[in-house]
Amino acid sequence: MFLNKLSLRKLRNIKEANLTLNRRTNVIVGENAAGKTTILEAIDVLSRGRSFRTNKIENLLNNGEGSLYVGATVGEKKRKLEIEKEKGKTRILIDDKEEKKQSVIAEELAVQSIHPNSHNIIEGTPSERRAFLDWGLFHVEQDFKRAWSKYTKILKQRNEALKLRDQSEATWLKKLAPAGELISSMREGYLKGLQQHLEEVGRYIMPNLELTFSYEKGWDDKKTLSDALNDKKQLDADKGFTSVGPQNANIKIMLNGREAQ
Ligand SMILES: Nc1ncnc2c1ncn2[C@@H]1O[C@H](COP(=O)(O)OP(=O)(O)OP(=O)(O)O)[C@@H](O)[C@H]1O
Ligand SMILES: [Mg+2]
Structure with a gap:
């Protein structure tokens, strides 16, 4: 399923970002430490509930913040998927309705990440x-x-x-x-x-x-x-x-x- 829009808040160095994506291929370009990998992590967090780079939520939270947010609209139907995470607590919304299971998002947004530990x-x-x-x-x-x-x-x-x-x-x-x-x-x-x-x-x-x-x-x-x-x-x-x-x-x-x- 492809991503239309992606929004992230309070993830690592990114206080807020809103991206409109191409349904086929997107290239993310930027200076070192600009937050490119953080954008990829955000997609992983939304799909799987955790990042390929860390298992600890503290590492992901923008310094001093208590929670983070990732939201996206996916596919032709533009379904709205959202996740809000704080230590020990995750809130998932699909089309504004609360959802208990992470796997429901994973079904809507299948992500396969290839990263430095993929070997x-x-x-x-x-x-x-x-x-x-x-x-x-x-x-x-x-x-x-x-x-x-x-x-x-x-x-x-x-x-x-x-x-x-x-x-x-x-x-x-x-x-x-x-x-x-x-x-x-x-x-x-x-x-x-x-x-x-x-x-x-x-x-x-x-x-x-x-x-x-x-x-x-x-x-x-x-x-x-x-x-x-x-x-x-x-x-x-x-x-x-x-x-x-x-x-x-x-x-x-x-x-x-x-x-x-
Ligand atoms: N919890 C955090 N709070 C605030 N900033 C953080 C946090 N964790 C990491 N950072 C900073 O966020 C920045 C973005 O890192 P990121 O790895 O996403 O950049 P990048 O664009 O992928 O860089 P590179 O080109 O080196 O791969 C870095 O400067 C990093 O020090
Ligand atoms: Mg990087």
């Missing part, structure tokens, strides 16, 4: 790569959110039962496999699409590099999840948690046939 997707832990993938899926695949919360709920229940050595563990185990297979196939489909897109773009910007992704499911992929879970039944009972499944997945990134990490 963590490559160098960081598998969990950072999973989070990147899931964030994309959450926006692209309508059903992903529901599938994901279903899976995590079942996983939590099973782990709880394993810890307590409760009989109900077996029931949760049965439900876990189909829910986990669904997450896995959604992720694989998304990654395939991303790969195709990168191949097209890559021909222009990095013609000598061959970039490929492969999805590692988080269990022995010669087996179904159901079989893999059954194989680990005793181990999981001993350890008190589920040791295989999409919660352990990884994305292997290869550059010209070599692992990029």
Whole structure:
């Protein structure tokens, strides 16, 4: 979804700014420390409730101020999205109506930021790569959110039962496999699409590099999840948690046939 107008107040060095944006591309130019990155942070704060540059609201608040504000109108319908943040409190408005969940704004304004720490997707832990993938899926695949919360709920229940050595563990185990297979196939489909897109773009910007992704499911992929879970039944009972499944997945990134990490 594109941004029409963006307003920010009391963010870092910016007391107030109102911008009218182009729906396709915008270039922000200015002296060092003028506040260019702050504008990008504002968009991130509106979409995700936090900035890619800091997790601490104190760092974002214009010195001495108690709250900050970011507002925007988005898309053809010019829906109005607003966020006001102070320490320990967030207020979200959509078309002047109060909204409890940040995810509702995130659905209206999907943001993917590429920033100086973005290399963590490559160098960081598998969990950072999973989070990147899931964030994309959450926006692209309508059903992903529901599938994901279903899976995590079942996983939590099973782990709880394993810890307590409760009989109900077996029931949760049965439900876990189909829910986990669904997450896995959604992720694989998304990654395939991303790969195709990168191949097209890559021909222009990095013609000598061959970039490929492969999805590692988080269990022995010669087996179904159901079989893999059954194989680990005793181990999981001993350890008190589920040791295989999409919660352990990884994305292997290869550059010209070599692992990029
Ligand atoms: N909490 C704050 N209150 C007031 N000013 C702040 C706060 N945090 C940062 N600043 C200042 O805000 C200014 C804007 O920083 P920003 O990083 O957005 O600039 P920039 O235009 O991206 O600069 P560069 O060209 O160096 O990347 C800096 O001078 C910084 O010192
Ligand atoms: Mg900057």
